[in-house]
Each structure stands twice: as structure tokens, then as C-alpha cells.
Amino acid sequence: MSTVENQVPVFEGIPSSDDLARIADLLVQAGLETIDLSDGKGARCFMRVDAPASAPYVPTSAAPSAPVETAQTDIAVKAPYFGVLSLTELAEIGTLVRQGDVVAQMRIGTLQVPVTVPVEGTVVDVVGQDGVVTGYGAVVVRIEPTV
CATH class of the missing domain: 2.40.50.100 (RNA polymerase II/Efflux pump adaptor protein, barrel-sandwich hybrid domain)
Structure with a gap:
């Protein structure tokens, strides 16, 4: 199982466009809208994506599951x-x-x-x-x- 820190690219200076796209995908997956990354040496990357925070992440490899009937009191x-x-x-x-x-x-x-x-x-x-x-x-x- 991978962890988030293994997925966020390491950067020095300005991240590449591929790294920025990967970070944006991670934000959407996590249901977040912004991230602020810093290397502690002055390099900083702030990113905002236009994705609702309430949008659930569904892995593309996962098959859709049938709706589960639950009581309204759950x-x-x-x-x-x-x-x-x-x-x-x-x-x-x-x-x-x-x-x-x-x-x-x-x-x-x-x-x-x-x-x-x-x-x-x-x-x-x-x-x-x-x-x-x-x-x-x-x-x-x-x-x-x-x-």
C-alpha cells in the first residue's frame, strides 16, 4: 500500500508540468481544493483546483458497486x-x-x-x-x- 508522501513528487525549484498534473490529481482524489508545498529552501508551490471538496474519489480500476439498502435511521x-x-x-x-x-x-x-x-x-x-x-x-x- 502506498502512502501519500510517496505519491507527491519531490521538487527543487519549479515543478514540471507532469508533476503539477500529478499533484492536481492527488488533490481531486483526496477531495481537497488547495495544497501548499515547500522544500524549506525557498522553493514553494501553491495550487488550487476547481473540484468540489465533497466529490468522492472513485478509483478508475474499481467496478461500480450496487447500491446498498440501509435504514433511514443509520x-x-x-x-x-x-x-x-x-x-x-x-x-x-x-x-x-x-x-x-x-x-x-x-x-x-x-x-x-x-x-x-x-x-x-x-x-x-x-x-x-x-x-x-x-x-x-x-x-x-x-x-x-x-x-
């Missing part, structure tokens, strides 16, 4: 940060979870941010894809609360 557990999504063993349909359980980690570099469940219930849908760059606020799993 709760969407969303990514609290952007980064590479790493699902835990709790992120499986039918798993009983408690409030505060970690269903995934968002990783960017060495930073890891847990994705926790806000209520006790059952996982009814796993929306997020393991190992995929995921944007802030993207739905990771859906929980049917215990009544």
Missing part, C-alpha cells in the same frame, strides 16, 4: 481528517460496535487520526475503501444504532 461515520484510509477489523458489515470504537485510521505520513463510532450499534455498510486516499468528511461506514 448514522454516517465520517472521516475526521484526510489521508489514506486504513479500515480495522470492526469495519465489517454486521459487526457490533460501541461508542468510541475505532473502525479506521486516517494516515498521512506519520500522522494517524482514528475514525471512531459516535454511537453503539451495528455496521450496516462499509463505504470507505481500504488503502485509498480519502477526503475530510467522506463517509467511512454507516451504523444502525442500537435502540
